[in-house]
Amino acid sequence: MPYSRSIIREGEVKYVKKYLLQRLLQTIVVLVGITLIVFIILHLTGDPTHLLLPLEATKEEITLFRHQMGFDKPLYAQYLHFLKGVIHGDFGQSLRHGQPALYLVVERLPATIELTVAALAIALAIAIPVGILSAVKPNTSTDHIGMIVALMGQSMPIYWSGLMLILLLTVKLNLLPAFGRSGLHSLIMPAISLGFFSMARIVRVTRSSMISVLGKDFIRTAKAKGLTNYRVIVLHAFKNAAIPIITLVGMELGTLLGGAVITETIFAWPGVGRLAIQAIYNRDFPVVQAAVFTLAVIFVLINLLVDILYTYLDPRVRYG
């Protein structure tokens, strides 16, 4: 069935509202669950004091520390205190830098977002044309090359492709800077290496989705009506094929956020991921909690947005 109009009709508004309300409630439950998990991670081994203090700490220092951080209170009290803090955006002070943990995270957020968006843009810019081309000419050499590229992209771990890019473009050819964030030049390599993995998956889904849509009857009708190939493919077929692609993109954003952690480490990109890794090395757990929570929240919100977009795009969702 072609997805024709995306106008939400009157009678459907009630259903859509109910659905969105449900999703919102679901999101809140998930967010609370996230706080629980973030809290539990720190307390997995019981008393986190020994994780945060150096081994040589004296007994007095330990007791003082425990009292300061509130580790001597019962677990549920600690959780409630933590939850209260989260709602106010207070994750405590960074043990290393002395600044509020969340502040540090938010400071670095734009860098991570820049990287992730750039990676996604590159991935889409390559994946969608390649996927469409492969679908339009299935089982030809174009298709096979595209699929092999996709397969390789999926098999190349980010850390390796990042290193190889550095090897090639910085060491051998001295074209691009390898470290730090200093303008568009420095963005290219991290974005490519991060985007390559997602690109592979998007190519495959685009291809299979386009193939299944192109086989449908309404495409034959469009062609029979005499529309040019370009119009047929881009306007009619792709619009319909786009929906599974959008689902995938929503999921990929999560993967990208995770991959950003590694990419930022390799390229010394000053984002949230790198901060989180360093904080883990430094046992700076308030920062770790703040970073994990922030990234998780972003991811959940993205999912929610994708679902909302869905109800607008796909009339079938509105009927449940």
Add this chain to the structure above:
Amino acid sequence: MSDTITSINASKKIFHSLWSNKRGLIGCVTVLAVMVIAITAPLISPFDPLKQDLSLRLKPPGCKGSSGTHWLGTDHLGRDVASRIIYGARISLIISLSAVIIASILGITIGLITGYFRGKIDTIFMRLADIQLAFPFILLIIAVVAVLGANIRNIIVVFGITGWVVYARIVRSEVLSLREREFITAAKALGGSNFRIIFLHLFPNVGASCIVIATLEIARMILMEAALSFLGLGIQPPTPSWGGLLADGRDYLFTSWWFATFPGMAIMLTILGVNMMGDWLRDFLI
């Protein structure tokens, strides 16, 4: 007697399918090769992966050592890169296979039970799945391992326990449609218990999907383990692991390119093989 007939038929089918699907063949052969290498590591490894020789630090590929040629060069402590890669395969396979076994048993059971019984237990586990999927996975793993300590056992346990979701979701959705089929009603009419229906009727019919998922999960776990080791939060040196080798190689990227390139290639080729095998399996079984 009946079992041998069916197994001969099955292997014939597999052989024909592989022969016609060259990619699948390459994939299976690659995976088999990696497994053989991992198992026979002590036999085929040219050097001891832990043996340091500081006089041969950072020598390029092909250089001659005291007991043979270092075909892939040496690392910053004079150890043979090739041998370390071979032993690294062991780590990758042990971790990924063990974790996949744990995750699949957990995930399949949860999927079967929530799909068949539905109700409260279904809602609980699906919410749990949503919550878990909301995390950038890597970050979660990293944080947990950092807290618990980085050794093989912890890594396997964490990977295994957090990996249930993808199995559970797919098994559950298949069970939801299978349970309406008449052969399930027939089993009930014959007096079959829930246990029988779930494990003898439903499970064999979702098995094919599970095998495909497991294959792709093995790939994912090899990648994750390498990522952890790369960040220094996985297998600790001097035990050779592919990720750890990459991390070491990174420090010497500008001078000794081979150090980082070959372990990465090993990872890539292995994952490529597993992915190709997974694609073939998907076509063959479904």
Add this chain to the structure above:
Amino acid sequence: MHEGRATFRFEKIKSLGKVLVRMTNSQEILKVEALEKTFPIHGSFFSKKRGFVHAVSKVSFEMFKGETLGIVGESGCGKTTLGLCLLRIIEPTGGKIFFEGKDILFLDRMKLQALRKRIQIIFQDPFGSLDPQWSVGRIVGEGLTIHKIAHGSEMEDRVDTMLKKVGLNPEYKFRSPNEFSGGQRQRIGIARALILEPELLIGDEPMSALDVSIQAQIINLLTQLQNEFHFSFLMISHDLSAVKYVSDRVGVMYLGKLVEIARSHDIYHSPHHPYTQALLSAIPLPDPTTRKKRIILRGDIPSPANPPTGCCFHTRCIKKIDICAKEEPKLKEVKPSHYCACHIQEA
């Protein structure tokens, strides 16, 4: 057209002089009293119920030992639900079921298990009713395994015997059901049900998914097996001609209610209920020269979630009178052993 061909073949069977002697005595094997099954409807985004589907609405009838009772009606009239209720695979929401005099609705687990050996079912879909991952032999023998009746070589022997009885080569027991045709799969299903030697066999549209020529074979097989095993047969179908030649008595269902039940001959030659009359008028005859008055029903079948008041059929009935919309007619005996639920008492 197809029905005409089937009719022709059944005629042929009869004319071959196969007189099937069935032991029919007047002992009751099944008694259903005011059986009811309603399903709640849930709206998609709401969790509160939006109404009920009355799949089976106060159905009452008896079945006698050794007889074949046919239940006919169009799709969605509740006959399949009725069959599954009798097996207690679906739990009825009202009424009583007595099997061999005992109430089977409130049994403990062990007694329910024991009941399963005595009432069995064959299904409509030959392709969905056999587990594709099991071998044929294992499928047929599953009942024996579950009830621990036999195992090992004794089970194999019984499976072999059963396969032979349904006309299949015992060698087939090693094969997967996917290798067989629809007709053969139905035979496997029959073997599976009868290996437990049940006293009542329910056939839920067992032939609807088969080719016409195969239908005749299967019907033949069932009749033959009934003679051998002496089970009572409740045949649910929408194929009127098939039911006619197999059943001793026939019941007609509409919108969850039993509107007429009588001996097979009486139903087909002197139907009382307007719905039955309309149904019968729709059966094509193989003789093009005969003319029949075709009764065409008005309107569409009402939704089972919102059944009409009074008589369930009055919205489409051409003979309706005032009282039909107000009061629900009860099953009354209009002739010996012929019951009809209608306010109009004409033939």
